[in-house]
Amino acid sequence: MDEYNKYKNSQNHKKHNKRNKLSFYVSLAICITAVGLAVWSTFSSYSSFKEKRNQVATATATATQANNQVTGVTVEETTTTTMSTTESTTLPTTVTTTTVPNTSTTMSAVQTMLQVPGNLIYPVKNAKVSKPYSENAVYNKTMGDYRSHLGIDFNCKKDTNVLSMSDGVVSDIYDDDRMGKVVIVDCGTFMIYYSGLDDVKVQVNDSLSKGDTISNVGEMPCESEDGIHLHVAIRVNGSYVDPLSVIGTNE
Structure with a gap:
């Protein structure tokens, strides 16, 4: 077991x-x-x-x-032009310049003094300047637009005698639709344009002395809303200058 x-x-x-x-x-x-x-x-x-x-x-x-x-x-870069949100002021019509033959740029005061003697006389007696010289565009009531006023307007009565502002020779006489009758006097180093005339008393190639009578005051179609006046412009070597800058202060 x-x-x-x-x-x-x-x-x-x-x-x-x-x-x-x-x-x-x-x-x-x-x-x-x-x-x-x-x-x-x-x-x-x-x-x-x-x-x-x-x-x-x-x-x-x-x-x-x-x-x-x-x-x-x-x-190539792509440029996106962004339109300005501010719109420019719309003028009544396109800005233009005063209708004086052969438009050009203006001259400096120093250049003017070297070319134009500072003893020019006023073209009309006892007349006041109704519209000054302006290179900037100013409103023209007659034309309803803005344009440069490259001359000066002398407010006076119709048929007032227009006097030669300087010695010179009559270089041209013609009728213009907007400026009226125009007489150009060649003064050697500068030219004087008398516009808005009537009853012209000189002829082309006439020699003038300062103070001689050129014509009577007439009308300027493009400035008829400004009343009767004489429009005077001065150019030196093709450039406009302010006539008041070369008119003698003792006149």
Whole structure:
């Protein structure tokens, strides 16, 4: 009986050892499998990361190459014009200049003094200036527009005697639709234009002395709304000057 128990115990012990060994190997296999899976996962992640990094590097290289190819190409700039929200004031008609033959620029005061003596007399006696010289556009009531007034107007009565402001020679006499009858006197270094005349008493090539009678005052069609007056303009080398700047102060 004892021998039988010993044998039985021995067999049970062996079976227990076998189960223990089987459990051990199963556990080992599980651990190895887990480690393998971990390694495989890590390797897979690394491979994926490496692949993405290579893709990024490739894309960067492509972009850089494209940029290098574009370098040196001139791109035409487009300009967008923005309209001002402030509209300019609309004048009655287009701004024009006074209709005196051969329009040109004006001269400085120094140039005027060198070319024109400062002792010219007034072309009419006891007359007041009704409209001064202006290089800027001023309103013309008759024409209904704005224009430069490159001369001066002397307010006076019709048929008032017009006097020669300086010594000179009559160079031209003509009728103008807007300026009326015009007499031009050549004074050597400058020219005097008398406009809005009537009953001219001189002829072309007549020599005049300061104070000689040229004509009577008539009408100026382009300034008829300003009343009866004489319009006088002075030009030096083709440029207009203010007549009042060269009229003697003692006259």
